[in-house]
Amino acid sequence: MTVLTIRDLNVVFSTEAGPLHALKDVNFEVPERRIVGIVGESGCGKSTLINAILGLLADNGGVTGGSITFEGQTDLVGLSPDKMRALRGERISTVFQDPMGALNPVLSIGRQMVNIQYRSGLSRAEKEARAAEMLELVRIPDARAALSRFPHQFSGGMKQRIAIAMALMMEPALLIADEPTTALDATLEVATIELLKDLQEKIGCSVLFISHHLGVIAELCDEVVVMYAGEVVERGDVRSIFNDPRHPYTRRLLECDPARQSSRTRNLPTIPGEIPDLRARPRGCVFRPRCDLAVDTCADPQAERDLGGGHQARCQKAQGLTNTMAELGAAT
Amino acid sequence: MSDEPILTVQDVQVTFPTGGMVNRSSILGVAGVSLNINRGETFALVGESGSGKTTLARAINGLQDISEGEISFDGGRIDTLSRRAMKPIRRRMAMMFQDPVGSLSPRMTVGDLVTEPFRIHGIEGRNLREETARLLSLVGLPADFASRFPHQLSGGQARRVGVARAIALDPALIIADEPTAGLDVSVQGEVLNLLNDLRERLGLAMLIITHNLHVVHHVADRVAVMYLGRFVETGTTEEVFDAPSHPYTAALLSANPEPDPDKARERISLPAEVPSLLNRPPGCEFHTRCPWVQDRCRTVAPMPEPIGTRRVACHAPLAPGARPPGNQMETA
Numbered sequence: 001m002t003v004l005t006i007r008d009l010n011v012v013f014s015t016e017a018g019p020l021h022a023l024k025d026v027n028f029e030v031p032e033r034r035i036v037g038i039v040g041e042s043g044c045g046k047s048t049l050i051n052a053i054l055g056l057l058a059d060n061g062g063v064t065g066g067s068i069t070f071e072g073q074t075d076l077v078g079l080s081p082d083k084m085r086a087l088r089g090e091r092i093s094t095v096f097q098d099p100m101g102a103l104n105p106v107l108s109i110g111r112q113m114v115n116i117q118y119r120s121g122l123s124r125a126e127k128e129a130r131a132a133e134m135l136e137l138v139r140i141p142d143a144r145a146a147l148s149r150f151p152h153q154f155s156g157g158m159k160q161r162i163a164i165a166m167a168l169m170m171e172p173a174l175l176i177a178d179e180p181t182t183a184l185d186a187t188l189e190v191a192t193i194e195l196l197k198d199l200q201e202k203i204g205c206s207v208l209f210i211s212h213h214l215g216v217i218a219e220l221c222d223e224v225v226v227m228y229a230g231e232v233v234e235r236g237d238v239r240s241i242f243n244d245p246r247h248p249y250t251r252r253l254l255e256c257d258p259a260r261q262s263s264r265t266r267n268l269p270t271i272p273g274e275i276p277d278l279r280a281r282p283r284g285c286v287f288r289p290r291c292d293l294a295v296d297t298c299a300d301p302q303a304e305r306d307l308g309g310g311h312q313a314r315c316q317k318a319q320g321l322t323n324t325m326a327e328l329g330a331a332t
Numbered sequence: 333m334s335d336e337p338i339l340t341v342q343d344v345q346v347t348f349p350t351g352g353m354v355n356r357s358s359i360l361g362v363a364g365v366s367l368n369i370n371r372g373e374t375f376a377l378v379g380e381s382g383s384g385k386t387t388l389a390r391a392i393n394g395l396q397d398i399s400e401g402e403i404s405f406d407g408g409r410i411d412t413l414s415r416r417a418m419k420p421i422r423r424r425m426a427m428m429f430q431d432p433v434g435s436l437s438p439r440m441t442v443g444d445l446v447t448e449p450f451r452i453h454g455i456e457g458r459n460l461r462e463e464t465a466r467l468l469s470l471v472g473l474p475a476d477f478a479s480r481f482p483h484q485l486s487g488g489q490a491r492r493v494g495v496a497r498a499i500a501l502d503p504a505l506i507i508a509d510e511p512t513a514g515l516d517v518s519v520q521g522e523v524l525n526l527l528n529d530l531r532e533r534l535g536l537a538m539l540i541i542t543h544n545l546h547v548v549h550h551v552a553d554r555v556a557v558m559y560l561g562r563f564v565e566t567g568t569t570e571e572v573f574d575a576p577s578h579p580y581t582a583a584l585l586s587a588n589p590e591p592d593p594d595k596a597r598e599r600i601s602l603p604a605e606v607p608s609l610l611n612r613p614p615g616c617e618f619h620t621r622c623p624w625v626q627d628r629c630r631t632v633a634p635m636p637e638p639i640g641t642r643r644v645a646c647h648a649p650l651a652p653g654a655r656p657p658g659n660q661m662e663t664a
Contacts, residue, residue, distance in 0.1 A: 040516070041487075041515070041516030041518070041519065042486075042487045042514060042515065042516065043486065043487065139604065141605060153608070155382065155605075155606040155608065156380070156381045156382055156606075157380075157604055157606060158604075158605070158606075161604075182513070182514075183381050184380060184381065184543075185379065185380030185381070185383075185543050185584065186543070186545060186584050186585075186587040186588045186589070187380075187580075187583050187584055187587045187602050187604075188380060188604060188606070189587070189589065190587040190589060190599065191601075191602070191604040192604075193589075212514075212515075212516045212517070213589065214517065214591035215546075215588070215589030215590045215591045216589045217591075218589070218590065218591045218592055218593045218595075219589045219590075219593070219597075238593045239593050239594065242591060242592060242593050243593070243594070252518065253516070253517060253518060254591065256517040256518040256520075256521050257517045257546070257591050258517070258520075258521070258544075258546040258547055258549070258550050259546040259588075259590050259591050260591060261550065264549060264550055264569075264570070265550055266525075266528050266550065266551065267525055267528075268520075268521035268524055268525055268550060269518075269521055270518050270519070270521040270522045270525065271518040274486055274488070274489070275486060
């Protein structure tokens with residue numbers, strides 16, 4: 001079963017300068033017990049996508065087409081606020097970049113962890129036991145005592161682990177993690193993704209993991225969705241995306257990662273040009289103005305090309321772009 | 333170019349008061365660090381959030397009082413200067429802040445923003461229109477951007493405006509706090525290439541604060557690794573990356589996630605509990621997490637000792653390629 005199925009999703013914001021097409025024909029799935037990563041630069045629509053899933057789009061924005069099916073039956077598009085509220089925090093939970101934003105600074109950790117179990121029907125003692133159990137699960141030392149402490153008494157990495165414990169307390173079907181490791185150093189970043197992986201297996205939930213850190217995505221995720229200017233340009237299992245990328249944007253993006261430059265260079269590769277104005281999308285392929293492989297027919301509407309094994313790329317040349325990243329690396 | 337360092341930081345400490353009337357005490361945010369930066373050199377500060385990187389940068393810029401030590405800039409001591417006397421120094425020592433859009437006033441045009449430094453410092457007799465054109469062309473933005481507002485800029489363009497503001501008054505040193513945080517890899521490359529190009533053309537020195545080790549590897553001449561407000565290892569980037577001597581540096585480098593899902597990862601795994609600044613461990617402050625910990629580490633604080641170009645604060649510096657004792661190596 002798929003936990004989340006997004007079909008032809010379109011989101012438009014009305015702005016003074018005209019309608020802004022923030023998400024266009026977005027398709028992807030989050031299967032059960034899988035970690036799906038979304039990569040894309042600022043402004044590619046990652047946050048809009050999360051807000052659309054959670055029913056939290058700003059007042060000037062709305063879903064103009066498509067569906068977001070949760071657990072095979074509920075369409076989250078147009079779901080009443082009451083029903084949405086019943087899902088959020090219980091079946092779908094979130095972890096954000098800044099754990100301080102998720103924790104109340106004037107309440108003890110234990111109080112907050114008990115409060116969010118208000119729908120559980122457990123007794124206070126049971127709720128406290130459950131909170132301590134979750135803190136142990138995210139490896140907070142001396143969990144019982146930690147319940148009486150306040151957020152500022154924990155380090156950044158611990159706060160993020162507490163936020164993860166809170167998000168997973170109700171054993172949701174889907175955890176949405178938006179850049180949860182960006183503020184951490186490499187040792188804590190790795191510890192946090194290993195913890196996430198571990199908990200995901202224990203709880204058996206799915207994770208939608210958003211990051212622009214390609215290394216973290218490669219390490220954590222089973223499947224990857226690459227977004228550019230509000231469109232999904234490529235998706236597939238993690239090995240296909242990193243070893244055999246078929247969309248020119250994905251290929252350029254991977255080439256740009258300084259981690260791929262094995263020798264030290266002062267001149268890092270870049271993708272010339274800018275993301276298009278989403279109020280005036282280019283015709284056809286959205287990457288066309290910056291693509292060095294573009295031909296006239298790229299101005300026609302582009303369908304996703306199926307490359308087998310769930311690997312899809314929205315580029316008419318996808319089938320032909322078969323030289324691997326290793327070969328590309330050797331050529332540059 | 334003279335050999336005299338443009339910036340010298342000697343045994344600097346920064347303390348923050350904490351507690352109330354009864355239990356008044358203080359914490360050491362920066363616990364005695366020394367560095368010097370030569371003209372035309374790029375120096376990187378690495379460490380997790382809360383390790384004191386930004387506090388040190390603020391101290392250098394005079395935005396934060398220091399409690400011990402000396403800071404000299406361009407041959408003169410600056411930590412003792414009054415706010416008023418510091419102002420002309422700041423012309424030559426520019427700060428680039430983390431949040432590119434947040435550091436630009438939303439109601440000023442790009443033209444006003446890049447020439448604001450002239451107005452703040454009361455510099456007259458310049459043709460501001462010409463200066464705007466000169467600065468925009470230096471950072472690679474079209475001249476007609478002068479009439480745009482910050483919300484009309486992409487993340488990369490906003491950083492370029494930030495760079496233009498930083499170089500407006502011909503500084504000798506740029507302090508860049510996480511200059512590429514939140515940027516995707518392609519735009520990150522653009523910003524780093526731009527900074528590097530300006531460093532070469534204008535002979536700037538640069539202090540870059542980041543926790544992206546891949547970035548450090550490509551752009552920095554020398555690097556300092558910070559842990560709980562102290563430098564545990566400093567040296568040329570090549571030496572530090574090739575053969576880290578301090579266990580924390582070795583763990584950081586081994587943790588660095590790489591964009592290759594099949595890469596065999598050999599990691600030095602550290603307990604994720606970072607000690608609190610309120611309760612610094614005795615002896616070597618890294619001993620609570622160090623896989624190589626010895627008895628004396630628990631009681632005697634190591635002093636920085638020279639190893640090659642480096643200075644390493646460790647009782648038992650690692651041999652190249654050292655593996656931790658016991659089972660603290662993880663292969664994933």
